Amino acid sequence: MALLLTFGSYSALDGGSRPLEGNALDGAVHEAGFDHARVGEAWWVLLPVVRNRSGADVEVLDVRVLDLPAGLRAERYAAFDAEETGAPFLMVRDGGPEFPSGRYADRSGRPVRLEPGEVSRVYPAVKVRVTGEVLGEPSACRFTYARGADRFTQVLPCGFTLRLAA
Template sequence: MGNKHARVGEVWYFALPVPYNTSAKPIEITEVAVEHIPVGVTMLGYGAYDLKDTEGLPLLTKKNGPHTPDFEKLKNHATKPVKVAAKTESDIFYLAEVKITTPPKGTARKCRFSYKQGGTAYTQTLDCEVELKVAK
């Protein structure tokens, strides 16, 4: 996904893949990260929000945009591990907040999820990619 009309100085949000626990045991997600952030983009942080509070998954949206949820007023579930039951898709999704500092040189990609299951820590990296291009 991407946007070709971004501007230097803007803040954008993009959703990471919605967690889906395919195993027979519950998990607790402890941390998320986008592994590759291109030059020209600064990572401001991550949040975890309920899909019901945002009326669906905001894949890519500009801060203060007309259809952007006011994430600062919503409950951020990232303050503690997010539990996902066995064989279930999470109601909570993770969001990255980035700022464009100069025209980006590439894409943000590779979403890493760290989680615990039965007392053991795991890490899984999923494909994800976001391209923000500065309008000419």
């Protein structure tokens, strides 16, 4: 999935090939949870929606959950436009009535440009499949973003709870 967001101060790339650690993004953590999941089900989960807190335009390129627990497998990352979906969802079952498969266009793969102070209307999500007992909760997402030719990564808190039905 590609999601483009860049905020804060920037510096040159380390050797021109590896992004440096950035601090330009500001994102809200959305606590979501469900205690009645079943093995084999797939769920879409909202990741942090970011704001450009810098004084310059930025583009977000990618986001990934860093610490997905055992019992969950990331199947796909996507980005959805709140103007199309009506509002960002927190957590929905894939293919369910709230989120029918293929209903909304995936905006990933295209940069999301944000002006200074702007909150993204394009929000990132991950589709996770329950593969067994879920052992823990994720706590961190890594965003990759660009400002001009410079690339940065920044880790933001993110989390959700998905548990098997008793």
